[in-house]
Amino acid sequence: MGSWIGHIAPGVFFIFFAFWWHINNCARYIRSLVYNRDENTRQEKYEFQGSTTYPCHCIPIKFIRRLPIESIVKILVTSIHFSIELHDGYRSQPKPHIITLYVNHMAMLFGFFLSSWVEILVHYKVPLPKRINQVMGVLAFTMEGFMFLFHLHGRGIVEVHAHQLLIVSIVCSTISAIGECFDPNNFWFIVLRSFFALTQGTWFIQAAYVLFPQTTNPSFIWDDTHDSVSLLTMSYVYHLAGNVLVLIVVYLLVYLFISRTSKLNHNRIQDDEPLNGYKLIVNGNDEENGL
Template identity: 25%
Template sequence: MGSFKGHVLPGTLFLLVGVWHIWSSMVRYVKNPKGFRVRVWNPVPGFDGRLKYTELYVVAIGAFIDMCIELLYSTHLKFFVNGVLNPSHMNDFEHSGMLLMFFIFGVVALLSEKTRFLPLPEGALCLIVATAFSAEYLLFYFHSTNHKGLEGYYHLLLVILIGLCILSTVFGALAPTSFPVDLSSGIAITLQGLWFYQTAFTLYGPMMPDGCMLKGNTISCRSMDNQVRGELLANCQFFGLVLGVIAFALGLYKAAASRYGHSELRSFHAAENGFVRD
C-alpha cells in the first residue's frame, strides 16, 4: 500500500528528469542532426558550467533522500523482528532497494564524468540506468504488497511504462545515433512521472472513482461494476496523458527548431526522406 506523498515525490523526480531529457534531446538534434548522439543524461548550460551536472545531482540526491525516508522514517528503525526482517515493512525495504539502484546510477555517472577513476562510455551508462529501471520493474511486478483490484490495475499500467523505460534505454546503447530512441526515453520517463501523480490523485486524493474508497490500507469497490468503471477511467487517464505528452513534445520540438534549428536541418530531413535530387 502506498500514500499520496509516496507517489508524488518519485513522480516529481521522474517528471523533472523526463521533461528535461525531451527538451535537451530535441535541442541537440536540431542543432546538429548529423552528429546527434544518444545521452543518458543532459548537462545544464550556462553559469560557466557550474550547473552542468544538475540532472545527475537531482537523481542521486533525490533518490538518496527518498531512500532515507523509506528505510529510516517509514520503518521507524525497526528493521528486524525476532531475528528476521520486519514483515510489516517489507514494502519499504523493497522501495529502498529500487531507489538504491538509481542512487548508484547517479553516483557512477558523476564519477564517470567528473573523475578519471571510472571512465565509462555512454552506452555503458545506458545499460546501468536500464538496470535501475529493471529493478523498479521487478519491484512493482513482484511486490510483497499484493496490489489487487483497482490499485493493482493502476500499478499494472505503471509496470508497462517502466518496461518502456527499460527498452528505450537499452536501445539507446544499441543505437547510439538514433534521435527517436533518445526522445522515446524522455517521453517514457515523463509518462512514468505523470502516472505516479495520476495514481496519487486518484487512489489517495480527490479523484477516487465513484463506488470505490480507501479503507485503512486497502482500496475497495462496492461492486465489480464499480471496479470495472474505475479501470475504464484509468484507461482514459492513461491515454489522455499519452496524447498530452505527445502534443507537448511536438510543441517543444517546434520551439527548439525555431530557436536553435541548424540551417541544414530542413535539407537533412529532406535527404532522409529521399526528396533531394541529384
C-alpha cells in the same frame, strides 16, 4: 498522506528529467541541421550525438557548469527519498526492523542512485566499459519494474491495475534504454526514453489521486469494479496521447528558439544516413557539441 506524497514525489522526479532530456535532445538534433561554417555568421555544423546526461548551461559560473550537475541532483533526490522511506518504515517493536513495503520502495530507488554514480565516474573519465551509461539505465529501469511487478500481492483490483499500467511504462522505458545501448546516437530512442519517463511521472501523480483521494467526495472515490478498471485504462491512454502532444510542443518551441539564431538545413531532416562511430559524451566537453 505519506503514501500520497510517496507517489507525487517520484512523479515530479520523472516529469522533471523527462523534460530535461527531451529539451536537450531536441536542441542537439536541431543544431545538427545547421549548415556548414558561414563566414558571416560564424556558425558551425554540429553532428548529433546522444547522451544519458546533459550539462547545465544555464548556470553562469563556468566551473560549476562543468560539474556533473544532473547526476549529482539525481543522487541527492534519491538519497533524500531513500532516507524518508527508511525513517517512515522503521519500527522498534517487537524488534528493530523496516517494514517490507518501505524496503521495496528503497530497492526501486537504488538502481537510479547507482547509475548516477556511474555517470559521475564516466564524467571524470574513469576507464569503464563503453556505453556503460546506457547499460546502467537499463539496470535502473529493470530493477524498478521487477519491484513493482511483485509489489501487487493482496491489493485491490483498482490498485493492481494502476500499478500494472505503470509497469507498462517501465517496460517501455527499459526497451528504449536497451535500444540506446546498441545505437546511443539515435534521436528516437532518446525521445522514447523521455516519453515513457514522462508517462511514468504523470501516471504516478494520477495514481496518487486514485489510490489516496484527498477528498471525501464520492465522485472522486474509486471502487473495485470493472467500470473503474475500464475508466483507469482510458485515463492511461489519454496520458499517452497528451504526453505525445506535450513533447511535440516542446520540440516546436525549441525549434523556434534555435531557428531564430541559426540557419538550418531542412533537407537534412529526411537524411537517414547512419552516423559514423560513437563517442561517449562527457559533460565537461559538451559545450563543443552544441547546447
